[in-house]
Amino acid sequence: MPKKNDSVILLTHGDGGIKTSELISGLIKKHLGNHILDKLEDSAIFSCPPDKKIAFTTDSFVINPLFFPGGDIGKLCVCGTINDLVTTGCVPASLSLSFILEEGFPINDFERIILSIKETLKSAGGRVEIVTGDTKVVEKGNADKIYINTAGIGFIEKDINIGPPGIKKGDAIIINGTVADHGLAVLSQRPEFNFKSNIVSDCAPLNLLVADMLSASGKIHAMRDATRGGLARVLIELSAASMMNFEIYEKEIPVKKEARGICEFLGLDPLYIANEGKIVAFVPENKAQKVLDAMKKNRYGKFSRIIGRVTGSAGSSGSNVILRTGLGTKRILDMHYSEQLPRIC
Amino acid sequence: MPKKNDSVILLTHGDGGIKTSELISGLIKKHLGNHILDKLEDSAIFSCPPDKKIAFTTDSFVINPLFFPGGDIGKLCVCGTINDLVTTGCVPASLSLSFILEEGFPINDFERIILSIKETLKSAGGRVEIVTGDTKVVEKGNADKIYINTAGIGFIEKDINIGPPGIKKGDAIIINGTVADHGLAVLSQRPEFNFKSNIVSDCAPLNLLVADMLSASGKIHAMRDATRGGLARVLIELSAASMMNFEIYEKEIPVKKEARGICEFLGLDPLYIANEGKIVAFVPENKAQKVLDAMKKNRYGKFSRIIGRVTGSAGSSGSNVILRTGLGTKRILDMHYSEQLPRIC
Numbered sequence: 001m002p003k004k005n006d007s008v009i010l011l012t013h014g015d016g017g018i019k020t021s022e023l024i025s026g027l028i029k030k031h032l033g034n035h036i037l038d039k040l041e042d043s044a045i046f047s048c049p050p051d052k053k054i055a056f057t058t059d060s061f062v063i064n065p066l067f068f069p070g071g072d073i074g075k076l077c078v079c080g081t082i083n084d085l086v087t088t089g090c091v092p093a094s095l096s097l098s099f100i101l102e103e104g105f106p107i108n109d110f111e112r113i114i115l116s117i118k119e120t121l122k123s124a125g126g127r128v129e130i131v132t133g134d135t136k137v138v139e140k141g142n143a144d145k146i147y148i149n150t151a152g153i154g155f156i157e158k159d160i161n162i163g164p165p166g167i168k169k170g171d172a173i174i175i176n177g178t179v180a181d182h183g184l185a186v187l188s189q190r191p192e193f194n195f196k197s198n199i200v201s202d203c204a205p206l207n208l209l210v211a212d213m214l215s216a217s218g219k220i221h222a223m224r225d226a227t228r229g230g231l232a233r234v235l236i237e238l239s240a241a242s243m244m245n246f247e248i249y250e251k252e253i254p255v256k257k258e259a260r261g262i263c264e265f266l267g268l269d270p271l272y273i274a275n276e277g278k279i280v281a282f283v284p285e286n287k288a289q290k291v292l293d294a295m296k297k298n299r300y301g302k303f304s305r306i307i308g309r310v311t312g313s314a315g316s317s318g319s320n321v322i323l324r325t326g327l328g329t330k331r332i333l334d335m336h337y338s339e340q341l342p343r344i345c
Numbered sequence: 346m347p348k349k350n351d352s353v354i355l356l357t358h359g360d361g362g363i364k365t366s367e368l369i370s371g372l373i374k375k376h377l378g379n380h381i382l383d384k385l386e387d388s389a390i391f392s393c394p395p396d397k398k399i400a401f402t403t404d405s406f407v408i409n410p411l412f413f414p415g416g417d418i419g420k421l422c423v424c425g426t427i428n429d430l431v432t433t434g435c436v437p438a439s440l441s442l443s444f445i446l447e448e449g450f451p452i453n454d455f456e457r458i459i460l461s462i463k464e465t466l467k468s469a470g471g472r473v474e475i476v477t478g479d480t481k482v483v484e485k486g487n488a489d490k491i492y493i494n495t496a497g498i499g500f501i502e503k504d505i506n507i508g509p510p511g512i513k514k515g516d517a518i519i520i521n522g523t524v525a526d527h528g529l530a531v532l533s534q535r536p537e538f539n540f541k542s543n544i545v546s547d548c549a550p551l552n553l554l555v556a557d558m559l560s561a562s563g564k565i566h567a568m569r570d571a572t573r574g575g576l577a578r579v580l581i582e583l584s585a586a587s588m589m590n591f592e593i594y595e596k597e598i599p600v601k602k603e604a605r606g607i608c609e610f611l612g613l614d615p616l617y618i619a620n621e622g623k624i625v626a627f628v629p630e631n632k633a634q635k636v637l638d639a640m641k642k643n644r645y646g647k648f649s650r651i652i653g654r655v656t657g658s659a660g661s662s663g664s665n666v667i668l669r670t671g672l673g674t675k676r677i678l679d680m681h682y683s684e685q686l687p688r689i690c
Contacts, residue, residue: 011687016573018680041508042429042569043402045501048393057388058441058496062481084387096403096496100445134494136407138688142489151403151441151496156390163386224387228361335363342356343483 009105014137036131044131052155055090064343070200074116081152086210087223089162090154098134102143124205164241166221171310172288177303178254183273204277216294217287232271239319248308274344354450359482381476389476397500400435409688415545419461426497431555432568434507435499443479447488469550509586511566516655517633522648523599528618549622561639562632577616584664593653
């Protein structure tokens, strides 16, 4: 347990000595402990279910501010890693948790983040566990409060192959709700913008939603979560990776009215703004309604919509994502040169 | 490929847009690419060999300075993660690589680090691959140049159970060479110390050494790499975890003459100084010579020595590590309250 008189992180909390042990036992093991993590070995050991493939991912989180409407860096790191895993069709199982803490970071805030991690794991169904971790402390001024890396492992049935090569002509393109909420919620807290809004981040673990989708149809061709760079980036990347052309109906893309207003006022495009609880799925036309119905029954899929379709193979000039705008015109979605908002995740 | 006129990392290199893609393709994929990483999917997918257990570890590296005698942060992150894995008896297979870059960090230095990662993977036998990664950039002043997180996965035979509970009375305690070299090599580069020395870091991937040890005897009871907190920390932790008492012969602990001199001059204890290529193994007495002989034939084990033995179960007063000093006296090794050197890894 951190000593009562330690109200902030000290360099000695990261030295691998007594104070590191106090911090790990008093906060991390206390709130996130399980039979694997509790061993505090350098490596976690667990079995691989027979006849499964492994999915493995990593992400570092440097979001600013740490606490924002609808979430915090703790919730974000769990959701981000779970969502990167589930787009493969896997069942997420084990996460690692590695902290880089700035000297002077309040221990109360650290505990709040750990508790948020615990809560998020619970809301993800309680079957994803933190199994290994690391804590480093750097001198004041060498980090911005706290950075978190999470790596994650999930297990996939051997015969499931979800990914860009599976995308086929005619596929329906489905999203599970409104775009741009995460980016705008974070933006609203930045001193340089600081506007009042009711927008909260969509940050959510999508493993149970994806499980529902796969129950509805095992034939989903590809999935990707739309984070940095927004919906547009995912569409452009998947179009390029699959060498297929997509057509997207702007009117069908769910955007909250308030979010649209903020974007118009600030000159931002909601399609390029980060989400943290949105997944884009490519589903065979004849399964689309069934998958959509299943999504709408899940708490994270109520506002799911078919937003476009795969129109065919790309020619030698390269793949395109065509946006049919609300005005009836067409434009090509292109990869913006730079992200509209830094340190969004 | 990063544009010629980009000589430093920009915030846009971390935004998930075109410049991020340029950096990843031009440096990371170029030097570290393989058939899994090249897909640049959010998760890497690979198979789990049948009837194996998984070992999973993570570490963030914040070492200062980035380049030091005998290594750099790139070599360190690969070695540190491989060494955390192999102490379980596993064969390391796949690593993740997640960068937090400070705006303004020279791209030349970044490439030097990537090349060092490549070189280290090769010197580890070429069978360990980087399979997934992430890149974030924070504003100048919010990190110290570059921090790297590596998580790693290895596979263990189902019937191998190496760990503290396996430690038995009579076990020989073996180390694979001189202690304190890494910590002193880093210290020699710090402005506040800045002394001339010939000590280079022992930073090395120990997977092939451990494979040789396990070939010599499948009966190794426990292993741990002696990093932060040095040899003393490992001994104290394993004594506590196994509830066994150890006796260590100070005269048998290999310490370079120059290292001993620097420690005496600076008032440091070499037993508490970090290593990055040292493993401590607990081996049944009747297998100790065979394992030792195998270790001495490996490039990272030439100066291996039996440095102590397990004297028996701890009583109710708790476990102890007794150091028999060079003077013939005994003292109890205790966990120092704080590490002697911050940001050593």
